Amino acid sequence: MNNYELMVIFTPVLSDDEFKAAQKKYTALVTENGGSVVAENPWGLKSLAYPIQKKTTGLYWVLEYSAPAEFNEKLKIQMLRDESVLRQLCTKLDKYAVExxxxxxxxVKTGTEKAVEA
Structure with missing residues (x-):
């Protein structure tokens, strides 16, 4: 089991219920395929750095999960088929990133956050 972080940008025209349903759909996909959800964080509506499909904003969502390596290809295919997903990025986390x-x-404050406060 490897640890991953998935960031998804959904189209901004989704309602709150549709946004939550999409989140639930992908968390269920992770658990159905032998993975486990570590944390999820819906960031909400944010401006995009550049327009994607003529949209200047998107609904951001970050999911941290652990799953077998072969699962990521299934997840990628599902995301590519979903019209509400503008962009997605899956990153494998090393032990330091997980910590x-x-x-x-x-x-708990990390070393960089303590340095910024000083």
Whole structure:
């Protein structure tokens, strides 16, 4: 089981219910294929750096999960078929990134955050 972080930009025309249903769909896909969801974070509506399909905003969602390596291809195919997904990026996390994300979620300040405060 490897650890991954998935960032998805959904089209901004989705309602809140549709946005939540899409999130639930992909978290269910992870668990159905032998993975487990570590954390999810809906960022909401944000401006895009450049227009995608003539849209200047998008609904951002970040999912951290652990799953077998072969699952990512299934996930990618599902995302490409989904018309509500503008962009997606799946990143494999190393042990340091997993540790950093866990500290960030628990509220423990990291070395870089302590340096910024000083």
């Amino acid at each position: 950093y994300n866990a500290k960030k979620r628990s509220g």
